[in-house]
Amino acid sequence: MxxxxxxxxxxxxxxxxxxxxxxxxxxxxxxxxxxxxxxxxxxxxxxxxxxxxxxxxxxxxxxxxxxxIDVAQAVYDWDYSRQLLHLRAAEATGESTSMTSDALEAELYGERFMIKRxxxxxxxxxxxxxxxxxxxxxxxxxxxxxxxxxxxxxxxxxxxxxxxxxxxxxxxxxxxxxxxxxxxxxxxxxxxxxxxVEHPDFEREVAIVKLRVPGVEDGLARQVAAAVEALRGLNLYKPPGVAETIDWASALGRLGATQLDEELVANTLGSVLKYREDHQRVDQHGVAAVVKQAFEKGLLHG
Ligand SMILES: Nc1ncnc2c1ncn2[C@@H]1O[C@H](COP(=O)(O)OP(=O)(O)O)[C@@H](O)[C@H]1O
Ligand SMILES: [Mg+2]
Missing domain, CATH: 3.40.50.300 (P-loop containing nucleotide triphosphate hydrolases)
Structure with missing residues (x-):
C-alpha cells in the first residue's frame, strides 16, 4: 500500500x-x-x-x-430493565432461591446484560x-x-x-x-x-462538485467553486465549507442556471451563508465583486 x-x-x-x-x-x-x-x-x-x-x-x-459525555455513553452501561426482568423471572421460577445472592448478582452483571457502546x-x-x-x-x-x-x-x-x-x-x-x-x-x-485539513484548493473543489452534483455543468461548477473561494477570503464569521459549495451548485442547477450573475448570487446566497452578519459583509464587499472573481477564475482554468 x-x-x-x-x-x-x-x-x-x-x-x-x-x-x-x-x-x-x-x-x-x-x-x-x-x-x-x-x-x-x-x-x-x-x-x-x-x-x-x-x-x-x-x-x-x-x-x-x-x-x-461519559463512560456510560461511550463505553458500556448496564441494561437495567433487562436485569430487572431477569431477576423477576428468577424469582417467579424459584431459581433465585436456589442461588446465593452473590451468584445471582454475578449473573445479573454478566456480559449478556451489558450495553456495549x-x-x-x-x-x-x-x-x-x-x-x-x-x-x-x-x-x-x-x-x-x-x-x-x-x-x-x-x-x-x-x-x-x-x-x-x-x-x-x-x-x-x-x-x-x-x-x-x-x-x-x-x-x-x-x-x-x-x-x-484545509478547504480544498480550486481544482479539487471543482472536481468534488462535479462528483457530488450529478449533471452540473462544468462552467457552473467552476464559477461556484471560484465564488466560494472568493467568499472564504472575506473574513466571514462562518466561511462556507464544501457542503455549502455542493448545496449552492445544486440549488443553481435546479434553477436552471448555467452561469452566475449578480441577481442569481444575491437570491441564492442563503444556501452558502447562514449568518446575517456574513450576508451584510458580502453586501459591503459587493456581490458584483464576487461574481467578477468567479468569472475570472472560472475562465482562467477552464
Ligand atoms: N474531499 C472531499 N471529497 C468529497 N466530498 C467532500 C470532501 N470534503 C468534503 N466533502 C463534502 O462536504 C460535506 C461536509 O464535510 P464534513 O465531513 O461533514 O465536514 P466536517 O466534518 O469537516 O465539518 C460532506 O458531506 C461531503 O459531501
Ligand atoms: Mg464533522
Missing part, C-alpha cells in the same frame, strides 16, 4: 483527498496510530472517516462527542477488516473524558470490573476530529498523528 493507493481507494468512494490527507491516512494505517483531524467546519473531516470505512470494508463505529464495540474481536472508530468533534467533550480516551487509545483495552478485560486483537482504525472550539490536550495529541 502507498499513499497513492489510499487516494485511489478514497476517490472510488466519492471522497477526493489531497496529498496531505492521503499521506496521513496511509501513515495512520501502517503505523496503527490514531489520526487527529483538525480544521474548520465543512472541510471534510467526518466524511473522510466514512469514506475510509467504505474503502476498507471495516464497520464505521461513530462516537459523537458532546459536553458531559462505541468504544467497547470498536475493540471487540471480530472477523474481517478492523472497524473504523470515528471519535467525532472531540473538542466538545470535557477534560476528564479526553483523559479517558487517551487511556483507551494507548492500549485498546477496557476493564469491566464485573466481567473482565476486553482487549482488541487488532486495533481499530481511529479517526478523531476537532473543529477546534478548544485545544485538544498535548497528551492526546502526542498519541495521535495530526493533520490540519
Amino acid at each position: 502507498t499513499p497513492s493507493d489510499v487516494s485511489t481507494a478514497l476517490s472510488a468512494q466519492g471522497y477526493l483527498p489531497d496529498d496531505g490527507i492521503s499521506t496521513s491516512v496511509f501513515l495512520a494505517m501502517t503505523l496503527e496510530r490514531p489520526l487527529l483531524l483538525e480544521g474548520e467546519a465543512g472541510v471534510g473531516k467526518t466524511e473522510l472517516a466514512k469514506a475510509l470505512s467504505a474503502a476498507t470494508g471495516g464497520e464505521l463505529i461513530r462516537l459523537q462527542c458532546y459536553e458531559g 462505541a468504544l467497547l464495540r470498536s475493540i471487540e474481536t471480530i472477523d474481517g477488516p478492523p472497524p473504523v472508530l470515528l471519535i467525532d468533534e472531540v473538542d466538545r467533550a470535557d477534560d476528564e473524558f479526553e483523559a479517558y480516551l487517551l487511556e483507551i487509545l494507548s492500549d485498546f483495552q477496557v476493564t469491566v470490573p464485573e466481567v473482565g478485560v476486553f482487549r482488541a486483537e487488532r486495533p481499530p482504525l481511529v479517526v478523531l476530529t476537532s473543529n477546534r472550539t478548544r485545544d485538544v490536550h498535548d497528551a492526546l495529541k502526542r498519541r495521535c498523528l495530526y493533520h490540519w
